[in-house]
Amino acid sequence: MQQPTTRAAGPPGAARGWLDALAVVLAGLVSMAAMAALGLWLAGADDLPEGGFPPVLAATMALAVGGSVQLDGGAGSFAAVDAGITAMPLTVSLVGAVAMAEVFLRQLRFRAVAGGGELLGRIARTVVLWVLALVLITVVAKHTFVIALGGGLVQSIGGALGLTPEVGFHADGLTTIGIGLAWLLFVLAAVFAVSRRAPLPGVLLRYQLAVRPAAFALWMVLLAYVAIGAVAGVLTAIVHGNARQTLAVVVLALPDLVWLAFGIGLGARWHGQLVGALGLPVPEPLSAVLRSPNGKEATVDLGTLAEHDARSWWLLVVAAVLLLAAAFLAAHRSPRTVRFWQHAVRFALATAVTVLLVGLWVRIDADYGLSVLGVGLGQGGLADLLDTVLGGNNPVAGLGSGSLTLRLEFWTAVLLAAGWGLLTGALGALLAARFRHRGEVTESGG
Template identity: 80%
Template sequence: MRQPTTRAAGPPGAVRGWLDALAVVLAGLVAMAAVAALGLWLAGAGDLPDGGFPSVLAATLALAVGGSVLLDGGAGGFAAVGAGISAMPLGVSVAGAVVMAEVFLRQLRFRAVAGGGELLGRIGRTVLLWLLALVLLTLGARHSFAVPLGDDLAQSISGALGLTPEVGFHADGPTTVGIGGAWLLLVFAATFAVSRRAPLPRALVRHQLAVRPPAFALWLVLLAYLAIGAVTGVLTALAHGDARRTLAVVLLALPDLAWPAFGIGLGAEWHGRLVGALGLPVPQPLSAVLRTSDGGQATIGLGTLAEHDARSWWLLPIAAVLLLAAAFLAARRSPRTVRLRQHAVRFALATAVTVLLVGLWTRVDADYGLSVLGVGLGQGGLGDLLGAVLGGNGPPAGLGGGSLTLRPVLWTAVPLAAGWGLLTGTLGALLATRVRHRGEATGTGRVPKGGAAG
């Protein structure tokens, strides 16, 4: 008898795997592009000439995954531009990360355990397609604008010489692709650390109770800061005007402002400097601290912020309360068999890692200058640069020089976070001893006398 032919299962399974990976990549790009486009439009980038908006959008996505954008141009030996931006618009980053994680997890739903080979295959295919998408993104993240010089004498000289200076920007390919790939791997690592829906290989299942409760609790702390920041931003937009540009900051850079507030509330510090106009509204105390009289480096901490606005002291109790609540939640989600010392150490490590990542994500380096015959023009303001690349009111007009730097002092921030985590982790575990932990039975489980358990 002729045996029925069976179709090989390999190719369809392989095709399905690539389609799943493509779905993750496309979902992330669409989410990031939607948030970035709306934020840029609110900031005024929709008025950019010469069809520059798509290129600015691509450059913003490149920055959102950790890439950098370089400015160059000029008019031969007459004028020259030197600039660069390395700053993550974390509002765009978080939108893409959350959507990609959700799509990836939905493909693995209803599974408690997954093979290591399968997970590595899924992650590998997704990363490969993601790197290809980043290459295409860097090709689209380039544009040039004509720059009218902002000085009457310079305008006259350039007109007489028939020179039209131009400034262009382009995403740095190696940086964008390299760091962008690492960004996606970090998204996957955070997904498996935080979500209980993420299936793990059998060899790692026994470690999940040590990692997931504190990781999930700290993720909720970061979300709480975003919620507080969003409400504050909306109220500011309604009360003080300039609503479009304020909402643009909320969409593009809310985590860049809200998450350092968490670290500062714990006593951490950032060093920074602002020269020129920032272009988009930021909290007044932060701007006042960054803009020193001599243009030197400033220290951003609780004390320096409170010198300009006493309400900044509220960052301390807010951080303490939220961290204690997170420690309590982490202890409640852990088995009662976990010792108090173990829970405190785990929560301390999770808090330290969280502050470390916040510090790395909120680093800002933006610097540019336009010189004519070797002489720098007046301070045009960093807002001019952001206007061309990150969404402003038009191309750089009167582009001069400006810079914004913001760097965390990690060697003090991380130990401070660990100390706070150890303290709140201990208190949270003590509070959790009086409540039922996740997975515990509500009764004693004893069989009543004279009958069977019902």
């Protein structure tokens, strides 16, 4: 009986191509929505009034792809809220990226080479559907909450003054769609740079050995930090209590913290400031450093963190060990014909690019403020006046003003990362020389 032959998948037809692209986009949307919903539920957003949970979920997804959310509202013409948030909940981003990459790769399985036209067609169809999805997200990510003033005299005074307290938010369409599109293109580019399962056009095959081993090794470093952070987060939730909010940080923004730790361990410096409440728990040394007592911008690095907790020096040890392990892995996955200095230079470039990307991802710019008749409202002053007039039912009590900023000092960080990559890349190549490299065949054929 003749056995059926297995044939590698070829370029998809028009209908199949669009279905493949739809599968990639849906994988990203569903996985991000599920992770964001779990994190928001843990953070207590499940009891938002007036059907506010779906818009907040959409806003979280907009932030996860690099968009920004604007807060607005106030009390009629009497008071106004001025606020904005630009920060990526990187757990949501990471889950969405991995899901899309996996589905995209499965559609190309069993193939070593793919035509450039076919790959561009797949990417173009995915881009079109992704842009439509981003438009839908920006439409849904909009909501306004009406705050009740109370009854009786308070309500009468509010009506006479034109006070209709509202606080709302909306995703910035231009930023969300533009940066969200760049996010997708980066994810697809990373797929081809990291994974051996991704087929390349013939003209690019000669570059894969120069890129993929180091890129894959640094990807493993980032995932190792996430795994370590997840274990630490769960243990913290169990031992120190406040489990629900701690797990909310893990589900929403774990990579924000652990990849920050990676950069700091290499000697990078972040600059930022924290004013007001964060809402969710973060490591105490980080919070203490950002709350600069003189009101000026603080520097977050190994030294400033160690002033509050000497255990912060372990960040240096963890970064050095994981980077050396990654350098060994990169050299082990490369042919023995690759020269010693090539390992070092390639790994240095990969490390520098990784830290650059971490700096772009772990960037927070969140601020809010309340103005009354154009006058800033903080603690005391007009805030106390409103409390007195409204009898403790001040609809904007507690808003005051606050901000959280965190930005990497890029040039120093990238140069330090390149130096670390050069050193560990050289050591990793020396260690790997003692072992058989991947794909290498011995003289006996073993």
